[in-house]
Amino acid sequence: MKYLLSVAALASLAIAQPMHHVHKREPDVVVVTEHYTKMVTVVAGQQQQQQQQQQTSVAPSPEPQPTTMKVVAAAKQDDSGSSAAASSASSQAPASSQAASSAPAASSSSSGSSGSSGSTGGTGISYTPYSDNGGCKSADEVKSDLSSLQDYSIIRLYGVDCSQVENVANAIGDNQKLFLGLFDMGSIENDIDSMYKQLGNSWDKVDTVSVGNELVNGGQASVEQVGQYVQTAKSKLSSLGYNGPVVAVDTFIAVINNPGLCDHSDYMAVNAHAFFDTNTEASQAGSWAQQQVDRVSDACGGSKKVVITESGWPSQGDSNGKAVPSKENQKSAISSLRDHVGDKVFLFTAFNDMWKSPGYLNCEQYWGFLSN
Template sequence: MKYSALLLWSFVPTLIAALPHNHHFHKREAHAAPEVVTVLVTQVVTMAGPGSSDPTTLQTSFVSSATEPAALPSSVVSSKGASAKSSAKSATKASAKSSGSPYSSSIHSSASSSSAVASSTATSEVSSYAEKSKGIAYSPYTDSGSCKSSDVIQSDIQLLSAFDYIRVYAPDCSCVENIMAVMGDNQKLFAGLYYMDSLTTDIETLSSAVESSSQGWDGVYAVSVGNEWVNSGDYSVSQVSAAVSSARSALSDKGYSGYVVSVDTLVAVQDNTDLCDVSDFIAVNSHPFWDGNVLPEDSGTFLKTQIANIYKACGSSKDVLICETGWPTQGDTYGVAVPSKENQLTAIKAIVEEVGDQVLMFTTYNDYWKDGGSYGVEKYWGIFE
């Protein structure tokens, strides 16, 4: 019988050029930061079993971790070292399994079962905490990107009865009429007009859908014009301002007198404070994960600080609403931010405890119709299963 002994691991942080990443079709290209590649070097010696006098084989393997967005302080590197040590031990255990260890099968089965239970518990808890926020984003698309049926959309919305606002990005897939058909008396739609080049026709579509509902425009909390247009570089502040003004006028002609806003990233609004004057309230998206330096348990205090910062930057008495926030459950680590269901639970719990009445959660389900994105997280922000 042979066994493997872990002798050495080390980390070699290397600063490399920053890479931009896209945060799905309804998201921004986040501000770039320097990246670190952490290289895990593991040396494994395969030795004969007890009673044998000589080692038989020397093997050395090298494994590279995912890239990170910023050079980390020594305390963080130490923490990441512990994580890598755990990963190395897992790899050794996997090697033992493949070599026919009599214990490996039962260990693997037990670990898988425990992981599944923990994952299910985290999912259940995270939805309970998310319901303490002001609202949630919803996309009416199947895993393949086609439209969900009316029955499925309505069933989905009935699951979201605890949220005051349901945010959609465009009047696609007859989602507006289907959402309004089943949402409760306590709920309102946060409607969206996503495409600059189809604002006129999308306003017509939105108006027809709203007017066909029993609530009419009273069932609409706000209408957003675009999503992160300035941050993405697609349009200038003046173009966004003109689009919002035009949409506000067209919506007024249709009988709507509620809020009209432009939603952009918090960073984009801070850097372009003219956007503060465009909207009827300050509507921004802010994800602690994409900062790269925020642990999940600090997500609430992070957003509380960001809200205070945007108040200060805009210098106005307008209300601030975070229109997207959350935490991914799968993908690559970004700085100190690690995607997992457990971390999603921790982050959302922290967020609602600090600023629950000022945020909309992102998002209802995993969006498998999207590309994975630079860090492989874009599909995995879903709160419900």
């Protein structure tokens, strides 16, 4: 009987634990070994060559994966990650493959006008600035994309590469704000500098700055480390005049299992995808999401506002129990999310991400509910 109860408890814990989404593309790395070992790096269309005396060498790239093969094209990591906060599976966050372009020359005073609590209300949407082949979209392409997102109060970004902060800031309407992201914990201060420059030295368009994405859920950081990252970010942001909210985004189950995370965010920002609950149908996505909001609120003692920073449904892929991917089910899920948590959710995501690998359940490319 004890064994059966233990199995039941484990099964209960495993239900509705969202998978990690990759939000940055990885560079293709090519290593060519000749008599003098010539190294060729292909990163976002740029090529660099070096001659070294060692037998093999690997192109420098974020989070490099060395190889001894003579000719190797490094494949992208699987887009799925750990579905549980305590999972032993590692879900590394791919780093940026291209530095942000130069920031606009025009500069306004730093007002930090986003305030201390942020306006995070209404329906937001997540956006990534990558083309199908993994390259950076141009400013005009971003502007075209954003023209379809005018009904969303806040646009969520995940990094600073591809000049995405500048391009999106220039494309949003007067009634829209930005939820900006720091993705690489190894370059927090440099990325904040880039963020600030891309904004024209003004925080007027910023609602919130997030630090990391699912770091505890993915096994990339402890709760204490997340706290250190947030403090580093807050200190740097404050020095540049930003006084708005700073949050550490993680999954709802990571927060429930690690309530210490409640201490490191000005409000709770959690990713929660009903699709990864085998017992939830698309039409129930919104009510399911509200349940997770309530659970996170309880885990934090009812002291923090809770915002869902990702929730959506794929249009293609493999079924996950009662969770079946299809365009109709995607529409049903998005409608349900609007009805139940529309004032506190970022819908995931605007457009399909064909630059990703298929990932878990072969669905990672197909969460874009505005794509055909």
